[in-house]
Amino acid sequence: MRLTAIEEGHLRNGMPGTIGIAGLFPADGPPFDLAWLRARVRERWGGLERMSLALRPPAGPAAFSGHRWAVRPFDPAAHIASDDRDLHTLLTDAVSRPLPEDRPLWRLLVTERATADGERAVVLLAHHALLDGRSLETLFRLLMDDAAPPRPSAPGTPPRRRPVRPATVGRELRVIGARGRALPAPAERYAPSVAVVRLDAPVMRAARRQPEAGRGATLNELLLSSFAGALRARYGPLRAWPAGPAPLFGTVPVDLRGRHDAQRLGNGVTALRIPLPVDLDSPVARLRACQEEVAAFDHRCDAHRAILPPLLATARAMPWLAEVMARRLARPELTTSLCTAFKWRDNPSRLHGSTLARVVPLPQLATPGTANLCLVHCADTYTLTVVSHLRDGDAELLGGVVARELASVAACEAPAARPAREVRAR
Template sequence: MAVLFTGEPPRLDELRDRVAERWGSVPLLCRTLLRPARHGGVRGHRWFPLDDFDVRTHVLDAHVEGRWGSEGLDDAAFTDLLGRLVSQPVPEGVPPWWLRLVRLEPHPHGEARFALVLSAHHALIDGRSFESLLSRLLDGGAGRTGRVSDTGRPVTRKRQITHLRDALTTDKAAAGAYRLPRLLSPGQALPLPSDAPCPTRDLAWVDLDADTVRAARRALPGLGATLNEVLMAVSAGALRAVHGDPAAWPGARHPLYAVLSVDLRTPQEAEVLGNIVSVVRVPLPVATDGPQERLRVCRALLAASVFGRGAEKSVRVIRAAARLGSWAVRRLSQRANSPSWNPVLCTAIKWRRGAWTLGSAPMERVIPLSSAQGRGRVNLVLTDCAGVFTLCVVGHTPTGYAQPLADAFVRELASLAHIGKPALSVPTRMTGTPYQTTG
């Protein structure tokens, strides 16, 4: 996750002192990940606690040289840096996280800008933890505390086998006439050229107009659509715009699935750090004509009963596989890592409101950095930081794929907003806790 600021950046030693003061007491940041003793062993990766972490190892700096034009900084150099950071593996033998102070080239006639970029292993912290840690590091909001807790419940081996068997056979959760597909049922992959080289990561991010987002949430009668619903519907339209008629896609008889991350924390656990998430797998309405109809379908798919029940089913399956042993985890991951199972990841982030600063430098925006876990997958992450909306697209896809998809998202959002205008405000309606991914 990257946070942009307007103003002079702190010195590196000042940032390290701040990290030591505000993160030094967080046990989660003092864990290192140990690999199995041998490949295919019964015991998998495990966490090993350390006494502390070395800020000189984990807090680093970087410099971006940009080009200045009539509209200010050319963000290509900064975006290129973010792409490299997303693809760079976290360190081994030490706690798997980094914080980088990125110094942007100063404008000769304007204010300086800089960024903090926090990277971590996805198994260490989830998106909500990213936001909690970064807000704890900043000034201007309420104090943040973090603790690690085991939210799992004791489960017998017989119940574990039952959960895994049920997930591999059928899923009976339904809302009205809609029935969720089987959790591990086959889908179609993104229609990418089979011979095109795929880099480690392809990244693009765009600023979204706040009035356009609010109008898009008003495109259906009644209460305003959630960010998850808008993100999913607009992503479907953007993919359709990039790839053409879905009927001509290879494997069109199968749905194109999207995976949505769901925060499992209760309100009482809002400050608990760790990876406390599940996922819901739903078919994207790419074959549905019209942005308003796609939003209507997404609202039905993410109805509260289906959204919550699907997340519960997913976490039961993962826990069952983990407790059964590494063989079950490998079997499950082989299916889940297929490009046809989760080719698209949609994540909505809402940063806590407040006038956040780092020293005297006000926070400008948040850019979510999500890792595309495998070849042929793309992640679309939408953030709302005090009404400043940013979309980040990260794909393990052919070079140049992310930017056209981000541009198509902007056009599809505008089409949906045209239906919803005028939009003055959006009442709150939740269909599950918005969750943010690891950055």
């Protein structure tokens, strides 16, 4: 089975490609029994063909021949193991190294002392060519004690979409190709780093009520605006940066699955670029600017649904084109920061009787000059993970500044001083 162009691109972009999700459980519970966990995985995932797909190399020259998926017998024992590393070390190692290709590209690891508080963790890792972030979330939900069995995709054709005007497609193509800028280069060499930041729940609840007299803020809007504020605090306004007047774009993965295929595994997202409002000096002004951008996502996704099928069909027929596209999109001035957020909605969730305390996401490591962020709300906890490819330790620094920016948003009472349209893309 040939890989899609998106899957092929994830293999050819020059990076390890590992993403993940971790569930943390209280320290006072019993250790997870690996035999029980393997049986649960066989029960819940054994019928999902995606979890049995192993990678086969191109049969001919890589420029003209793509990788293929081969179905292997489902073998949980080959994928599930205990691990004595703490969670931070495990995640840092995971994003920096590709998964071995001698079996399907996923692992499920159990560490009994994941944090300094003694929390236990179950960590699902996968190559992005096999699974995207929404797929990891779907699979992790299926492991929980009370999980409903996966719903098969609805038969028939997908629902009809509203027609897309050529002007909308043209505008989106200009945004996709617009010149941006990378994060300022460090004086030292580039190095990967990972930070997991526990955010204060009362602060997050207050921030989500902003802007005052407004509708409130989504997790994505808060993450984008607080990251813009963190970059301003870290590097100054954009006019003080090198590389001229180009905007700094954040990229938001958006799921294109619908109700008819909501639990489909694989890669079902697109990426929408927005200019981050680094030049606005008010936290609420930055939030409003991001809300304006996010409000346009539905129409922009319609444009992507029109653009992607012919583009990906062409790239799938010419694997060299998939590689060119993937490596171009991986450049730091085009994809500087992936920012995504989601809420774990099944509360309480339990695994073998232990209550899920919080969820820790793991974005992928991108090229030097980038930082990727993911924010998750689970029960009454908020966890931010930063994966940076800047200076050694910059992930922790950025995570701390984002947390302070969120506190600044929560503390704001006055309306924004300047209209958000000042930073809209031109």
